[in-house]
Amino acid sequence: MKTINIATDFHHRLVNRDERQGDGSHNAIDFREKFLSFLDDPKSWLTDQTEIILDFTGVEKLGPSFANEAFAYFTKYAKPSSIKSKISFINISNVKNETIDIELKDGYSRS
Numbered sequence: 001m002k003t004i005n006i007a008t009d010f011h012h013r014l015v016n017r018d019e020r021q022g023d024g025s026h027n028a029i030d031f032r033e034k035f036l037s038f039l040d041d042p043k044s045w046l047t048d049q050t051e052i053i054l055d056f057t058g059v060e061k062l063g064p065s066f067a068n069e070a071f072a073y074f075t076k077y078a079k080p081s082s083i084k085s086k087i088s089f090i091n092i093s094n095v096k097n098e099t100i101d102i103e104l105k106d107g108y109s110r111s
Helices: 028-035 064-070 072-076 080-086 094-106
Strands: 002-005 052-055 087-090
Touching: 028 064, 064 072, 064 094, 072 080, 072 094, 080 087, 080 094
Parallel strands: 002 052, 052 087
Antiparallel strands: none
16 A cells, blocks of 8 residues: 655645646646546445545645645546545545545535
């Protein structure tokens, strides 16, 4: 099982959905493709076994559009509870965790 320290391995501010939002850098699509692309397959969701740990130590901000694009994207394959089983979020604040939960509950919306 792989652990990713997001602030170190990616960026400390997770706010841009894609290259058109904000300054376009460090966006959710790039994050998803870099770290979670192996989950972009229906077969990956046949079990709820944890496959990756995302460590939020040092992450200063998580925006809803980033959470939607990076995590709710997978609601096309699985329920929110399965997503949170497959992807383990550690050292995450209640606010950031709630942001992810809200986006997972609402599902993926490309807007």
